[in-house]
Amino acid sequence: MSSGLTAFITRLDRFGRLLENIALVAMLSSMIVLAVGQIVLREVFDTGIIWADELLKLMVLWLAMVGSIAACRDDRHIRIDVLSHLLPDWLVDITRVLVDMFAAVVCAVIAFQAWRYLQIEIEYEDTVLVETPAWIAHVILPLAFALISYRFAVLAIKKFVGLFVNVEEVATP
Amino acid sequence: MIMVSVILLLLAILGAPLFAVIATSAMFGFHRDDTDLMNMALEIQSIADLPFLAAIPLFTFAGYVLSESDAPKRLVRLTGAMLGWLPGGLALVALAACAFFTAFTGASGVTIIALGAILYPALKHDGYPDKFNLGLVTSSGSLGLLFAPSLPLILYGVIAEVSIDSLFLAGILPGMVMLAMLSVWSLWVNRDNRKPLSSFSWRETAAVLRETIWEIPLPFVVLGGIYSGFLAVSEAAAVTALYVLIVEVVIHREIRLSELPKIMRASMLLVGGILIILGVSLASTNYMISAGIPQMLLEYVASLVSSPASFLILLLVFLLVLGAILDIFSAIVLVVPLILPIAAEYGVHEVHLGIVFLAAMQLGYMTPPVGLNLFIASYRFEKPIMHVYSATFPFLIILMLSVILITFWPALSLWLVASP
Numbered sequence: 305m306s307s308g309l310t311a312f313i314t315r316l317d318r319f320g321r322l323l324e325n326i327a328l329v330a331m332l333s334s335m336i337v338l339a340v341g342q343i344v345l346r347e348v349f350d351t352g353i354i355w356a357d358e359l360l361k362l363m364v365l366w367l368a369m370v371g372s373i374a375a376c377r378d379d380r381h382i383r384i385d386v387l388s389h390l391l392p393d394w395l396v397d398i399t400r401v402l403v404d405m406f407a408a409v410v411c412a413v414i415a416f417q418a419w420r421y422l423q424i425e426i427e428y429e430d431t432v433l434v435e436t437p438a439w440i441a442h443v444i445l446p447l448a449f450a451l452i453s454y455r456f457a458v459l460a461i462k463k464f465v466g467l468f469v470n471v472e473e474v475a476t477p
Numbered sequence: 478m479i480m481v482s483v484i485l486l487l488l489a490i491l492g493a494p495l496f497a498v499i500a501t502s503a504m505f506g507f508h509r510d511d512t513d514l515m516n517m518a519l520e521i522q523s524i525a526d527l528p529f530l531a532a533i534p535l536f537t538f539a540g541y542v543l544s545e546s547d548a549p550k551r552l553v554r555l556t557g558a559m560l561g562w563l564p565g566g567l568a569l570v571a572l573a574a575c576a577f578f579t580a581f582t583g584a585s586g587v588t589i590i591a592l593g594a595i596l597y598p599a600l601k602h603d604g605y606p607d608k609f610n611l612g613l614v615t616s617s618g619s620l621g622l623l624f625a626p627s628l629p630l631i632l633y634g635v636i637a638e639v640s641i642d643s644l645f646l647a648g649i650l651p652g653m654v655m656l657a658m659l660s661v662w663s664l665w666v667n668r669d670n671r672k673p674l675s676s677f678s679w680r681e682t683a684a685v686l687r688e689t690i691w692e693i694p695l696p697f698v699v700l701g702g703i704y705s706g707f708l709a710v711s712e713a714a715a716v717t718a719l720y721v722l723i724v725e726v727v728i729h730r731e732i733r734l735s736e737l738p739k740i741m742r743a744s745m746l747l748v749g750g751i752l753i754i755l756g757v758s759l760a761s762t763n764y765m766i767s768a769g770i771p772q773m774l775l776e777y778v779a780s781l782v783s784s785p786a787s788f789l790i791l792l793l794v795f796l797l798v799l800g801a802i803l804d805i806f807s808a809i810v811l812v813v814p815l816i817l818p819i820a821a822e823y824g825v826h827e828v829h830l831g832i833v834f835l836a837a838m839q840l841g842y843m844t845p846p847v848g849l850n851l852f853i854a855s856y857r858f859e860k861p862i863m864h865v866y867s868a869t870f871p872f873l874i875i876l877m878l879s880v881i882l883i884t885f886w887p888a889l890s891l892w893l894v895a896s897p
Contacts, residue, residue: 378746
């Protein structure tokens with residue numbers, strides 16, 4: 305691989321990671337502030353924001369989705385992890401290429417279906433949070449699954465390439 | 478359809494991400510029912526309709542902050558001052574500290590890394606046999622699962638639509654029984670080395686109380702807030718997160734502000750991994766219910782067992798097998814909706830079912846082939862996995878006995894719930 309491409313990929317990875325972190329920090333912090341603020345408003349001022357609870361729940365959805373994207377980058381999605389302790393490394397890598405490609409395809413399908421659903425929400429002018437268009441809240445679904453699909457594809461390709469690099473090393477001692 | 482199920486099962490065992498496997502099975506179900514696949518989106522975004530779910534990211538974050546600070550060290554010192562004068566003190570200290578810490582960090586293996594690293598060498602230094610120490614530290618890694626505000630308890634409450642407040646109360650006595658049985662075992666094993674850790678000292682106690690003055694109120698913030706009716710579970714979680722942040726970042730200054738993004742990311746990786754499984758499971762559960770699978774399961778179970786007691790035996794065996802292959806979070810979101818109606822048919826209280834479910838799944842943390850604690854301990858203490866397993870085995874047996882006791886003695890779980 306040319307060094308220019310490697311540098312580009314490294315920079316892309318760092319940029320993506322930064323974006324994820326900014327989103328996670330912003331959402332988690334505002335969740336804490338919003339939830340605690342709501343308690344203070346209720347107990348001290350005997351009032352509250354009507355849409356606060358709904359917004360909190362939507363933020364959980366967003367946290368879940370962005371967290372899933374990030375979990376993909378760090379390869380931390382929950383799997384039944386039996387084979388990696390039993391099989392030789394190269395065989396584990398081959399199965400990982402297979403199952404990660406599978407995950408990439410599944411997520412692409414979900415992203416597409418979520419995209420279709422979003423069109424309908426736009427068409428029917430569904431709303432959340434009093435009168436915010438619902439698609440703004442739900443756009444995270446197709447977006448997240450598309451990114452997760454992409455990340456699984458990257459994981460699979462990396463493992464796949466790694467497979468051959470290793471084989472070459474073994475072949476030329 | 479059978480073909481599809483076999484392939485999916487195979488993919489799961491080969492290590493495909495569980496959420497992708499569950500999503501595929503749901504989509505095949507929809508396809509067979511001529512339901513538009515678009516419904517996947519609808520189901521997943523209904524994560525945002527579940528009550529109290531905000532408690533999960535907030536408590537997880539609070540737990541991660543605690544484990545990154547020096548709170549684990551202070552906790553060991555505190556329990557040392559409180560229990561260290563008892564014979565076999567350090568073993569008891571280890572059990573109590575781990576249980577408390579796991580309740581706050583949600584049994585994600587953090588306990589072994591944060592507390593085990595302190596306790597393992599300390600136990601060795603005090604003359605306890607190595608094998609015992611390894612087993613103790615490994616099995617303690619999931620010990621506080623039944624104590625509030627552990628994540629699995631909250632998740633069960635959300636999925637089963639059971640009051641989380643009741644679950645928090647219900648877990649106390651069964652959790653205590655587990656602790657007590659392990660303590661008795663530890664004392665008996667070390668009956669030749671029953672020296673106290675130290676004699677009780679008012680000075681040490683006063684010093685350590687001063688040191689932990691900010692952390693001691695934590696359980697009271699959580700439980701007090703909830704049981705006074707002052708805070709909902711998700712609100713208690715937000716207050717806990719903010720409180721822990723202020724204590725560890727501003728007062729103790731053990732975590733720098735610049736470290737927070739890293740900690741937030743680490744905790745949200747876990748949360749994202751759990752909640753995406755929850756989202757796709759909502760879809761697969763809905764499909765299974767519309768396809769009448771719970772009824773089919775019920776008829777099948779009814780053909781096997783007739784009395785509540787024999788149902789509980791069957792349930793226990795099933796959960797032990799389940800726990801050996803599936804992590805606790807996936808097991809809750811996938812299996813609880815299916816067994817809830819069956820258990821109700823046999824007159825098993827839903828709160829008791831929850832405690833039995835989690836207690837049995839706790840054993841899964843230390844049973845091969847996928848016991849998370851075994852691998853974390855093996856990695857952390859650089860011991861071969863079989864060695865860790867055999868060291869943990871006696872603890873596993875004791876915990877198994879406690880789970881049997883918890884299963885067949887419903888009053889243990891329900892006593893505190895019934896008497897408000």
